[in-house]
Amino acid sequence: MANSTIFMLILLAVGIFAKNQSLLIAVIFLLVVKWGGLGDKILPFAQQKGIQIGVTIITIAVLVPIVTGEIGFKDLQEALKSSYAWIALASGIFVAVIAANGIELLQNDPHITVALVFGTILAVAVFNGVAVGPLIGAGIAYMAMRAAELLSSIGG
Numbered sequence: 138m139a140n141s142t143i144f145m146l147i148l149l150a151v152g153i154f155a156k157n158q159s160l161l162i163a164v165i166f167l168l169v170v171k172w173g174g175l176g177d178k179i180l181p182f183a184q185q186k187g188i189q190i191g192v193t194i195i196t197i198a199v200l201v202p203i204v205t206g207e208i209g210f211k212d213l214q215e216a217l218k219s220s221y222a223w224i225a226l227a228s229g230i231f232v233a234v235i236a237a238n239g240i241e242l243l244q245n246d247p248h249i250t251v252a253l254v255f256g257t258i259l260a261v262a263v264f265n266g267v268a269v270g271p272l273i274g275a276g277i278a279y280m281a282m283r284a285a286e287l288l289s290s291i292g293g
Contacts, residue, residue: 142171151262159268160261188240188272232273239275242282249278 145164152160170179202208216222243250253274260266 235276
């Protein structure tokens with residue numbers, strides 16, 4: 138049995154133990170694709186376009202209340218009267234900018250990607266996190282690395 142299959146079966150066990158539906162679905166889907174002989178066609182596409190597709194699906198989910206009429210301009214106007222709404226607005230902008238830098242890091246630095254993906258798996262499986270971690274985590278890592286570079290250049 139290949140190491141990748143053993144690793145995926147361990148992740149499946151972790152998903153079952155942690156009762157994490159997202160991890161279970163992802164692992165089962167990938168194992169079925171691999172064992173079904175479709176890996177050569179589907180896996181490169183999923184690796185190349187998966188983050189973009191995932192972000193699109195999340196964006197669709199976030200926009201549903203607008204299209205259903207649950208949220209409208211009146212709600213936006215009311216929300217902007219709240220200091221917490223302004224904090225949320227700034228946070229949304231900040232996270233989106235961070236994530237954009239994270240995409241670059243994930244594409245250009247494979248060993249960082251491994252650590253981020255493993256951290257995300259742990260967070261999803263053990264801490265009931267959500268698997269947006271690699272993108273945002275990469276953005277935070279990018280910022281931290283740039284800060285470390287800046288501090289080391291200042292320090293000599």
